[in-house]
Amino acid sequence: MAIVIFVLVLWYGGLFFQSFFLHRYAAHQVFTMSKTMERITFVLTWVFQGSSYLSAYGYGVMHRMHHAYTDTENDPHSPSHDANLFAMMWRTKNIYQDINKQRIEIDQRFTKNVPQWKAFDAFASSRFSRILWISLYILFFAFFTTSPWQWSLLPVTFLMAPIHGVIINWFGHIYGYVNYKMKNTSKNLFRFDFLMMGEGYHNNHHKFASRANFGVKWYEIDITYLIIRLLNAFGFIQLKQIEVKS
Template sequence: MAVILIFFVAHWYLSLFFQTFFLHRYASHKAFTMNKFWEKVFFVLTWIFEGSNYLSPYGYGVMHRMHHAFADTEDDPHSPKYDETIWNMMWKTKTIYSDIANRKLIPDSRFTEGVPQWEAFDKFARSWPSRIFWAGIYITIYAVYAQYWWLWLLLPVHFLMSPIHGAIINWFAHKYGYRNFEVKDTSMNFLPFDFLMMGESYHNNHHKFGNRPNFGGIRWHEIDPTYQVIRVLNRLGIIQIAKHKQMTIDDIQKQRAA
């Protein structure tokens, strides 16, 4: 049982890390830079840890830029304001993402400029043989180590992990939580201490300062785990953090008092 639970938690957080670090903060927002060698390394690591859920950095990056540009409008790729259920939103998101990744939808250049592309690898990583390969690994691990029937209930989550990560933020963080900033959309900070989504749930902060590498840091309890890893990678010279103003709650209060 312990092996399955460890595997599940490891897959959850490692998949989530590469989604927020590489797809979101790098591909979408260029919160930091890296050279082409490390970019390709992170392409491969994203494939390994997202596995059967691998998302194209190009497809994700372009779609997420569209989300920021059109947040909570009819042109938003995913908005609870215009989708009746979370399932409708997830299906709409999948359709738009697939059209972008497959080059069936050609967006404005402002959404594609600088988004990392490695078409040959993307085509392989998103292929059915790749997805089936990873599915086989997941099923084998459960067949060997799942001692109780109820552990098998976790298996489907492995196949939907990346969409689940996205849905949690794109649905719940536009409905529930608190706001540090009044912005033109419904984004909220879903968790006061983000132990579940590695900083992604500080969604209101992120919609205010889209290019900041640190999604937390506004209030004392807003600790962004992914940003701590980013700081280490920056010190090692693997990435270079772009310079952005680190606004605190004191700055906000001064602005409100002015």
């Protein structure tokens, strides 16, 4: 039981900071926060993403490119131009690393105001940091595993952030339903997105990219947005626009 709870905490904790910080803040800037709060969120993202930590800068720039070039050859991740999900993951990894290491020229519109903490990113993305987290995960499993099948969950803890990315960037462009017909393949994965905390409303998000609330229909409850509203109410962040479901 401890193993399942541990994996769920990592799943939803890592997913929240990917959605809240990397996606809605770094890429789309639907709310603002103080520099101190930003630094705290950098650290919390590292804590919950662990061995699969993603930098806000690399993610933010790449995601803006995804919106600008959706389903074209310039899209960093698209089922329309990658043979399979593993090919897409590999290409995404290479583009992400090229952005972070400044090996490719990036249009200024993709980098404007994207948060960056170079010293912390260098540490959190280092081999030392990733091996440290992997070692801690293995130790936790060694102490708390009660059944052999639980070991099958260990690789998930290593690759949590890429798994989250694949669910949205691969499956979210192949399966699901659409509320808006668009010139791309984005789809909503679930009527109620219990698995991805609102990220699964991908078609809605492509239609309204700057909207903090990814849900549109009454049943499309965006759990991350509800938490954002709570953080806004307590003054930790400042939402640029309070949205009401239509």
